[in-house]
Amino acid sequence: MEQKMLDCAVVGGGPAGLSAAVNLHQRGKSVRVLGAAPGFLEKAERVDNYLGLPGLSGGEMLRAFAGHAAQLGIRPEPGRVANILPMGDHFMLNFSGDILEARTVVLACGVAKAKPVEGETEFLGRGVSYCATCDGMLYRGKAVLVWGLSPEAAGEANFLASIGCRVRFVAAKRPETLDAAIEFLPGSLQGVGGGMKLEWARVAGQQHAADGVFILRAAIAPDTLLPGLSLANGFVTVNRSMATNLPGVFAAGDVTGAPLQVAKAVGEGLIAGLSAADYLSASGV
Ligand SMILES: Cc1cc2nc3c(=O)[nH]c(=O)nc-3n(C[C@H](O)[C@H](O)[C@H](O)COP(=O)(O)OP(=O)(O)OC[C@H]3O[C@@H](n4cnc5c(N)ncnc54)[C@H](O)[C@@H]3O)c2cc1C
Structure with a gap:
């Protein structure tokens, strides 16, 4: 490059x-x-x-x-x-x-x-991020959820896994390029929440423990x-x-x-x- x-x-x-x-x-x-x-x-x-x-x-x-x-x-x-x-x-x-x-x-x-999901604006910078390469290091060894809406999202999730984050990937369909070791959750992100910092994310009506949520929209x-x-x-x-x-x-x-x-x-x-x-x-x- x-x-x-x-x-x-x-x-x-x-x-x-x-x-x-x-x-x-x-x-x-x-x-x-x-x-x-x-x-x-x-x-x-x-x-x-x-x-x-x-x-x-x-x-x-x-x-x-x-x-x-x-x-x-x-x-x-x-x-x-x-x-x-x-x-x-x-x-x-x-x-x-x-x-x-x-x-x-x-x-x-x-x-x-895009309309923000429940809790997105409130937890922006306190667990919600739009950029894996910018903020990924903050979540090494922690549980993160990636909501992949852009074509590049699988690559960003693979990057997070490569630096030691425990990654779950949410999308309508599992992307072919997503690392086989990454857990896939079908659906969309419905909301996030927690106390002083982010603690959970909800996907398809189920609450998942998460320290960080990466929302990767195309725009x-x-x-x-x-x-x-x-x-x-x-x-x-x-x-x-x-x-x-x-x-x-x-x-x-x-x-x-x-x-x-x-x-x-x-x-x-x-x-x-x-x-x-x-x-x-x-x-x-
Ligand atoms: C169904 C439909 C019919 C339409 N019919 C007409 C019509 O008949 N006549 C008419 O004049 N107009 C029509 N329009 C509107 C027209 O398409 C838009 O006005 C026009 O495309 C605007 O051009 P733009 O370059 O500003 O934005 P876009 O065409 O939306 O292009 C923006 C680009 O930026 C990219 N992008 C966004 N964020 C990022 C980022 N962070 N990093 C990298 N890339 C990014 C997007 O992926 C996209 O490729 C129609 C639109 C739709 C949806």
Whole structure:
């Protein structure tokens, strides 16, 4: 894995992220698109309101966008950004366990729709975590439960087992890549609870003792991803340059709010990409 400082890390490989990346590339900036899981557009049977390309399915449209980016050497990379840490003049991103450094960030991660389960918010940081590679070491030798909703979750559970956690994995179906030694519980996480710290998790109506619970959803709420980010009604607050309240961080697409439409995502991706390029140029990059 290449370790050099990137000009920009784009989080999310949907229409907004690809548009931002293409425009950063055209301005001569180095960029990687982190995240290649199918986003919302893949689910659209037919998109009739995107100018000039009526009648395509969402999948066809996404492949056209990805093909354009690929011609420039930009390929969304499979994985999940678990958190982003501001470091003064740059950012550190935990991307499926790899640490990447970037001077700017474009958040293009769509909408995070999940409702927290009972006790999740209350025990966040006191037993509930969204990132195995960030917090796993705190639970060595302890009982943890992993709720695997993202494609990378089995890998994160295997990592926890490898550092000595006693892991149980919860999902609708046992992933093929899950270590054979990890106990599998079919179902979904219904709630967590305890006293001063987390003590149990409930799955399919049954309470299981747990010191830690890792909730690994495909999408993470933007202010959990990047603490200090300003939100309004759950959407990232931006100005007309797609700049957020954090210098060097831009946002585009569904993550900034309605209308949740492809044309808006592509347009905002363009502005976020150009704004990030201007920001870099103003800093002498
Ligand atoms: C059924 C359906 C039909 C639709 N029909 C239309 C239509 O007809 N016309 C129209 O204009 N729009 C339509 N839309 C809406 C359209 O799909 C969205 O507005 C558009 O996809 C938004 O693009 P985006 O790039 O902002 O987000 P998305 O397309 O959601 O892409 C975000 C990407 O970021 C990734 N991601 C999220 N968090 C992380 C993370 N932490 N690390 C790495 N990657 C991450 C996600 O996996 C996803 O791939 C439809 C949506 C649906 C669901």
